[in-house]
Amino acid sequence: MFTDAGGVLHFGSEYAMTDYTSDAHNIYVNATFLPMEKLRMTTTVSYNMSKGEMDQVTMPDITDRLDGNLSHQDFSFDEMHEYSNLEYSIIRLSASLEYLLAQGVTFTADVDYADLTDDQGYVYGDESGSMFMVRTGFRFEF
Numbered sequence: 001m002f003t004d005a006g007g008v009l010h011f012g013s014e015y016a017m018t019d020y021t022s023d024a025h026n027i028y029v030n031a032t033f034l035p036m037e038k039l040r041m042t043t044t045v046s047y048n049m050s051k052g053e054m055d056q057v058t059m060p061d062i063t064d065r066l067d068g069n070l071s072h073q074d075f076s077f078d079e080m081h082e083y084s085n086l087e088y089s090i091i092r093l094s095a096s097l098e099y100l101l102a103q104g105v106t107f108t109a110d111v112d113y114a115d116l117t118d119d120q121g122y123v124y125g126d127e128s129g130s131m132f133m134v135r136t137g138f139r140f141e142f
Contacts, residue, residue, distance in 0.1 A: 016059045016077075020084065022052035038100040045093055052086040087120035088127070104141040110134070 026048050033041040057077040096110040111134050118127040 016057055018055045018057045020054045024050045040098045043095045047091045049089040054081045054084045056081045085120045088118045090116045106139040109136045
């Protein structure tokens with residue numbers, strides 16, 4: 001506890017500790033197939049589920065020991081622990097292929113899908129959504 005030279009408390013003289021807990025669960029599966037000498041195919045499935053939360057903050061009541069009348073102020077921390085709550089899951093599915101056209105020239109194609117579910121959109125709003133992407137191209141090796 002901090003005091004000024006006269007031994008009188010002021011706002012900010014007390015603090016409280018709280019715990020933040022986070023849990024994350026991941027699964028990742030990848031497979032590569034070589035159906036022919038010039039063709040390589042890859043597929044990936046990944047899933048992540050994360051949750052984080054802070055315990056409620058309980059500040060000591062020092063209003064009767066404060067220097068000056070601060071009754072017009074709101075020092076309530078009742079909702080603060082919910083500001084950092086986090087709960088989401090994301091699944092990603094992807095597939096790719098590489099086909100060797102000639103020595104040093106490869107055709108590539110990738111498909112990627114992701115689906116994010118935000119179950120606790122308190123801070124930034126609901127961030128849920130899906131993404132689907134297709135990429136194709138040529139790789140030149142020299």
